[in-house]
Amino acid sequence: MINKAKPKIWYGGDYNPDQWEKPVWDEDLRMFKLAGIDVATLNVFAWALNQPDEETYSFEWLDEMMDKLHADGVGVCLATSTAAHPAWMAKRYPDVLRVDFDGRKRKFGGRHNSCPNSPTYRKYSVRMAEKLAERYKDHPALLIWHVSNEYSGYCYCDNCAEAFREWLKQRYGSLESVNRAWNTGFWGHTFYDWDEIVPPNGLSEEWRGWNGRTATNFQGISLDYCRFQSDSLLECYKLEQAALKQRTPDVPVTTNLMGAFKELDYQKWAKHMDVVSWDNYPSLDTPYSYTAMMHDLMRGLKDGQPFMLMEQTPSQQNWQPYNSLKRPGVMRLWSYQAVAHGADTVMFFQLRRSIGACEKYHGAVIEHVGHEHTRVFRECAELGAELHKLGDTLLDSRVESRIAIVFDWENWWATELSSGPTIALKYVEEVHKFYDALYQAGFSADVVGVDADLSRYDIVIAPVMYMVKPGFAQNVESFVSAGGKFITTYFSGIVDENDIVTLGGYPGELRKVLGIWSEEIDALLPTQSNRIVVKPNAIGLEGSYVSSMLCDLVHSEGAEVVAEYGEDFYKGMPALTVNRFGAGEAWYLATSPEAAFLRDWLPKLCAESSIRPHLQSVPSGVETTLRVKGGKRYLFVLNHNADAVDIQLTEDGGTDLLTGKTISGTSSLAGIDLWIVELKA
Incomplete structure (x- = not known):
């Protein structure tokens, strides 16, 4: 503290x-x-x-x-x-x-x-x-x-160039390893001396591409330069x-x-x-x-x-x-x-x-x-x-959650340095879609790195896990085998930590736990969309939902197909699958869905794992979290709306630390106001 x-x-x-x-x-x-x-x-x-x-x-x-x-x-x-x-x-x-x-x-x-x-x-x-x-x-x-x-801020001066070469020596040990990691056989870029390596910028491998995003001829060197400058x-x-x-x-x-x-x-x-x-x-x-x-x-x-x-x-x-x-x-x-x-x-x-x-x-x-x-x-x-x-x-009180969302900076760099399949893919926005669906339903989620201890959670969500680092797939398999629910999505399991494609079929090292093979990835224009058609009685949802941006063309290799595409030549192919693996489940969402789908689906998965929201129902614009300390629980209820809303607590209630008032049952919370309720033991 x-x-x-x-x-x-x-x-x-x-x-x-x-x-x-x-x-x-x-x-x-x-x-x-x-x-x-x-x-x-x-x-x-x-x-x-x-x-x-x-x-x-x-x-x-x-x-x-x-x-x-x-x-x-x-x-x-x-x-x-x-x-x-x-x-x-x-x-x-x-x-x-x-x-x-x-x-x-x-x-x-x-x-x-x-x-x-x-x-x-x-x-x-x-x-x-x-x-x-x-x-x-x-x-x-x-x-x-x-x-x-x-x-x-990044720098591309001669001091940085020399330091970058030393950094590469420490990371890879030899030029042969660098050439292999960067796949420099492409376009005849093989290096024979360390001082042939120059920083990737507008004078060498990179340029400003669509929407100002950095584009590169060689993802490997650009990815490593991000790592190096951060270091x-x-x-x-x-x-x-x-x-x-x-x-x-x-x-x-x-x-x-x-x-x-x-x-x-x-x-x-x-x-x-x-x-x-x-x-x-x-x-x-x-x-x-x-x-x-x-x-x-x-x-x-x-x-x-x-x-x-x-x-x-x-x-x-x-x-x-x-x-x-x-x-x-x-x-x-x-x-x-x-x-x-x-x-x-x-x-x-x-x-x-x-x-x-x-x-x-x-x-x-x-x-x-x-x-x-x-x-x-x-x-x-x-x-x-x-x-x-x-x-x-x-x-020094702690926020407790049984749900984790995986976020990884190097995966972010690699995803957006990729030369395809779509410029519309923005990693942080895709992660936020899942977080927002849980937030709107009143669930807390930790945001953790790929090296986190997954065993603390019941549900782990790893959106757009394009880069699979060493050990992550094994951690996921252990987590799911022990009874956890794992969810990942389109454009996952594609490359290793050097941005080299994992051969043998997407989603690479995650293929075993997910029980699928993704054969192709279709990038939709901003004006295009597809549909996620839920199979009757599959996940407690009905009808169809709009999807966009990316559509993986998936084949089941043991996973149950719970939703299919509704349009295009891949109509009827899996759009959402679940693979029973050990005592748990591994889900693959093959396309980017509209917000309504995640808001309908994720709470059902939470309920199956006996994870309850902090409120009986969560009005729009209301936010909840729970901090815990020494056996005492403090429920935060924040009303971002300009007008008052009625709040129904799921428990016996308690005392608002800010006003000293007792809060229980259904009570009105004023606009742009909050409670910090010390819940009854």
């Missing part, structure tokens, strides 16, 4: 006093008290201020602010300031500058602008972490370290982390992630983080289930351990195409949505609005008007008071 030093749900966010004159500081601290702010993230982008040249370090401003915050009872999430290098560094050491996808050397500017394999960047970033750790290791305000900020940035994090841990071994270390951010394999990163933290920025029209899935994805990175909500906006973003205000009550509701899914902090970007540059219109607790008499400040203060009242009740 990260909250030991301050045993409550931390409340606060990014604060940049270095951008303000000192008279503003005391006024900010006054308003922090009014808002219930008890944690401030400092020093995120202060590298240039802290180090004006190679040899000079100046932390006096930070000393003063750390002391002031501590005196006011505010703890500090202390960042290392290394997310943007100083201008002098770019001028004196050009190796620190990135080369972009088109082969252009960047100038100084922006942020996340450092080459991760630059010796200069690594030297000075680690030195900065060392200086900060030495200076503040005993400071009573220090709660947690925040390394850099929102790592992102390179991770190495930068680990170097700073090691410097901090050497001097402050008991202070947790994190860096803020960004949900389903494609560039970095967060499942690998999380192994090196004491706690996962992430920045949540949905749009006004983002589906609530998508935001919920992102929270669950972040929670799943460390085996269900509570995470930090490091950033959200109190009101509006500044960088989306349409930066809508959060309507009254929405900030509070979305904050509790994070808590419902496992957050033990509620923090904002930012505490005071900047007056210039690109984030001056990004929302803040303290607006440009500079006082507390605003709608946003009032809502923040009310939430701060509620979180103070909750105390440590929910801290």
Whole structure:
């Protein structure tokens, strides 16, 4: 539990006093008290201020602010300031500058602008972490370290090219193994010397294809470059982390992630983080289930351990195409949505609005008007008071689920680097279809990696498992044999971890457990569709459902056919199968269905496994989760609708932690409101 030093749900966010004159500081601290702010993230982008040249370090401003915050009872999430290098560094050491996808050397500017394999960047970033750790290791305000900020971006410079070759040597051992893994016999690309390998970008193997998606001639090298760049940035994090841990071994270390951010394999990163933290920025029209899935994805990175909500906006973003205000009550509701899914902090970007540059219109607790008499400040203060009242009740409680959805970053990369069969296939969207169907029916689901312990679950869903990594098929077979239900879909079991096709028929290593052979894959135009025709009495559904995008032409090899295609030359071929394997079942959905099919079918599978939703029935726009701690159960019921809805609990009810009221039977929940019901034992 990260909250030991301050045993409550931390409340606060990014604060940049270095951008303000000192008279503003005391006024900010006054308003922090009014808002219930008890944690401030400092020093995120202060590298240039802290180090004006190679040899000079100046932390006096930070000393003063750390002391002031501590005196006011505010703890500090202390960042290392290394997310943007100083201008002098770019001028004196050009190796620190990135080369972009088109082969252009960047100038100084922006942020996340450092080459991760630059010796200069690594030297000075680690030195900065060392200086900060030495200076503040005993400071009573220090709660947690925040390394850099929102790592992102790839580089294609000569330093990266050389480091990539070394990375390949470590991964494969020999050029022969590289040639085999990348199938370089295709197009005469065989390599005979390591320095013949160059990064895949717009000057070599890649280009911007349809809809801006990266296209490549060789999926193998592009996939490995994704792995390498993710590892390179991770190495930068680990170097700073090691410097901090050497001097402050008991202070947790994190860096803020960004949900389903494609560039970095967060499942690998999380192994090196004491706690996962992430920045949540949905749009006004983002589906609530998508935001919920992102929270669950972040929670799943460390085996269900509570995470930090490091950033959200109190009101509006500044960088989306349409930066809508959060309507009254929405900030509070979305904050509790994070808590419902496992957050033990509620923090904002930012505490005071900047007056210039690109984030001056990004929302803040303290607006440009500079006082507390605003709608946003009032809502923040009310939430701060509620979180103070909750105390440590929910801290370190866990979200329990008997359903898992498998999500894998490398599979995501490989799926969307594929040269077919359709540009319409978007991995995250396909995963969300299944999550949303469960969400709408009131079921919780963990979002886990391919190396998760599947035995903890009754149902495991692996949508679009295009890449089957070593050991995964065997884990699935063991899970199903022991009585579990496994579901996978179209475009699964096609390739191995190097994006080389598994010969012998799709779905490759999953063919045995699924009991099918997929002979061909038809890609439908956006204007086309097919139908899933359910066989009478097969799965408790009737009639047909629309399907689209992809249609696998499947033959049963022992699996029962429970639905067939209704159109085209493959009318009558299997569209949904189930294979009894040991004590369990393995399902294959051969085509992408309309939402109604998953919403009708998945709850029936849950019922067969005696998995019940949290409510008797779930009204549209209502979300539920359950957190458990020390034998006590806390049911979150969130109403995202503007109007009140009637909620019928499945159990005897309990006490709402926020109001103290007893909730039982059927009760009305106001619009844009929630309950946290401590259920009766």
